[in-house]
Amino acid sequence: MEMNFFKAISLLQQPFEQLPEECHPNCIVVDMLFTWASDSAAKFGIPRLCFHGIGFFPLCVYYSLRQHQPYKIITSDFEPFTVPGLPDQITLTRSQLTSYELEAETQNELLTELVEQAIQAEITSYGIVVNSFYELEPAYSDLYRKVMGRKAWHIGLFHFATQTSMTKHNEEK
Numbered sequence: 001m002e003m004n005f006f007k008a009i010s011l012l013q014q015p016f017e018q019l020p021e022e023c024h025p026n027c028i029v030v031d032m033l034f035t036w037a038s039d040s041a042a043k044f045g046i047p048r049l050c051f052h053g054i055g056f057f058p059l060c061v062y063y064s065l066r067q068h069q070p071y072k073i074i075t076s077d078f079e080p081f082t083v084p085g086l087p088d089q090i091t092l093t094r095s096q097l098t099s100y101e102l103e104a105e106t107q108n109e110l111l112t113e114l115v116e117q118a119i120q121a122e123i124t125s126y127g128i129v130v131n132s133f134y135e136l137e138p139a140y141s142d143l144y145r146k147v148m149g150r151k152a153w154h155i156g157l158f159h160f161a162t163q164t165s166m167t168k169h170n171e172e173k
Contacts, residue, residue: 006114009033013040020044029129035114035121047126049153055132056140056152060086063148071097085147087139127151 013036020028020040027047030037041048052059061083065071070081077095122128133154134141145152 003110006033006110010036013037016040017043020046027126032118032122033114035117038121038124048121050122050125050128052128052130054130055156056130056137056144059130060140060143060148061090065097087143123150127153129153129155131156133157 012034016037017040019025021044025046027049028037028041029049029051032050032052038048064083064085068084070084071092071094074081074094076093078093080091080093083090083092127150130141130152132141133156136157141152141154144150
């Protein structure tokens with residue numbers, strides 16, 4: 001199903017490109033999986049901002065694991081290792097990691113390519129917006145900006161309302 005989802009996302013590029021022609025936005029804010037939006041934004045000369053629904057802490061952990069791969073020298077799925085380069089000592093085990101990280105070399109080539117495209121699109125974006133606020137994770141906000149050298153803004157906390165929560169809210173009025 002993942003591959004069908006990514007294919008469906010790619011089919012949105014052409015209809016999406018009609019919007020900047022009609023609306024002339026100041027920027028485009030899209031989820032990180034809309035990798036083609038970087039090309040679309042460049043085509044119209046407007047900045048692309050990558051939206052992350054997660055905070056700075058998981059972003060920093062992900063990029064540290066990706067860069068240093070400390071789990072590769074561990075012999076057991078339950079042996080702890082420290083994630084390097086973070087403001088706090090964060091200890092994980094391989095059993096806590098996603099199968100994608102552990103098996104990146106043997107993953108479906110298309111999925112690996114899509115993940116690489118998403119990372120490259122984030123790097124080439126004007127910046128990112130994150131569902132967080134500075135006071136929640138100041139050290140990780142600073143780390144992401146300074147060490148990774150990327151522009152980033154907080155927009156949170158942004159609540160993703162569900163139909164159930166909206167119905168409950170309306171009933172309380």
